[in-house]
Amino acid sequence: MTTLTEADALDGLRDALGLLKDREQVAQRLLDSSAKHSFDPDKELDWDAPFEEGKWFWPPELVSLYDTPLWKRMGEEQRLLLSQHEAAALASLGIWFEIILMQLLVRHIYDKAATSAHVRYALTEIEDECRHSKMFARLISHGDTPWYPVSRAHQHLGRLFKTISTTPGSFTATLLGEEVLDWMQRLTFPDERVQTLVRGVTRIHVVEEARHVRYAREELRRQMVTAPKWSQEFTRVTSGEFARVFSVAFVNPDVYTNVGLDKREALAQVRASGHRREVMQNGSKRLTDFLDDIGVLRGVGRRLWKSSGLLA
Numbered sequence: 001m002t003t004l005t006e007a008d009a010l011d012g013l014r015d016a017l018g019l020l021k022d023r024e025q026v027a028q029r030l031l032d033s034s035a036k037h038s039f040d041p042d043k044e045l046d047w048d049a050p051f052e053e054g055k056w057f058w059p060p061e062l063v064s065l066y067d068t069p070l071w072k073r074m075g076e077e078q079r080l081l082l083s084q085h086e087a088a089a090l091a092s093l094g095i096w097f098e099i100i101l102m103q104l105l106v107r108h109i110y111d112k113a114a115t116s117a118h119v120r121y122a123l124t125e126i127e128d129e130c131r132h133s134k135m136f137a138r139l140i141s142h143g144d145t146p147w148y149p150v151s152r153a154h155q156h157l158g159r160l161f162k163t164i165s166t167t168p169g170s171f172t173a174t175l176l177g178e179e180v181l182d183w184m185q186r187l188t189f190p191d192e193r194v195q196t197l198v199r200g201v202t203r204i205h206v207v208e209e210a211r212h213v214r215y216a217r218e219e220l221r222r223q224m225v226t227a228p229k230w231s232q233e234f235t236r237v238t239s240g241e242f243a244r245v246f247s248v249a250f251v252n253p254d255v256y257t258n259v260g261l262d263k264r265e266a267l268a269q270v271r272a273s274g275h276r277r278e279v280m281q282n283g284s285k286r287l288t289d290f291l292d293d294i295g296v297l298r299g300v301g302r303r304l305w306k307s308s309g310l311l312a
């Protein structure tokens with residue numbers, strides 16, 4: 001496959017979803033949106049208010065053990081506590097992922113014109129992600145829960161991925177980390193059963209992440225058309241492997257121990273749970289449909305995505 005020039009990419013280039021939009025026009029619209037709809041979590045949210053008694057920290061239907069035999073044996077207080085620890089674990093995962101994303105964005109713009117709207121938006125997104133990571137850290141600290149780092153093996157895999165990832169691979173991983181959590185957070189922030197502070201955190205994240213998803217989708221579409229064939233295939237394989245890592249790391253198993261449950265029994269029931277499998281596949285469907293349309297879910301990559309449990 002011949003690699004197309006940027007001029008070609010801006011001149012009527014299409015993929016399965018139609019005409020690719022001009023990179024600078026997309027970036028400028030996202031910059032305009034950022035100027036109107038960005039938030040300072042330290043000022044927007046009431047960090048002094050105590051948590052409300054009897055409220056969830058994550059919608060119960062999204063808690064990993066929901067509707068399992070173990071869940072049915074748990075009392076309401078233990079269920080609420082598990083939702084709090086899972087919310088802390090997801091916030092911890094979000095910080096890990098956003099730190100990776102920020103590094104990938106810096107790599108992406110390293111040799112591009114700093115005066116372009118595309119680069120200025122990438123810098124704006126990095127600014128957003130810095131605020132999000134601090135917001136998640138503050139949410140964890142606000143409750144009586146620990147920070148839940150990913151395993152040492154996943155830390156090392158993250159370092160390896162940052163080193164070897166190509167541009168399309170980076171944007172595929174970006175979308176994986178953003179879109180599954182975004183689907184869950186869109187169910188969380190309007191849910192009055194959930195703590196007010198958690199709803200506020202998820203509302204801010206949803207509004208700002210919508211721009212990040214748009215930026216990543218448009219760039220990934222462009223990359224999957226213009227990148228050389230080896231890079232496209234490498235993206236398919238690495239994205240599938242990252243999906244497998246993401247699905248395993250999604251809930252830290254230490255949450256079960258910390259709420260008084262047997263870790264092995266809890267993990268076994270989560271793996272066997274049809275409800276949990278449906279939740280994860282529903283959360284991934286918008287992304288996997290998009291990746292399928294632009295040619296990422298093919299061959300070995302598709303098999304890896306299926307083995308992750310995120311693709312039906």
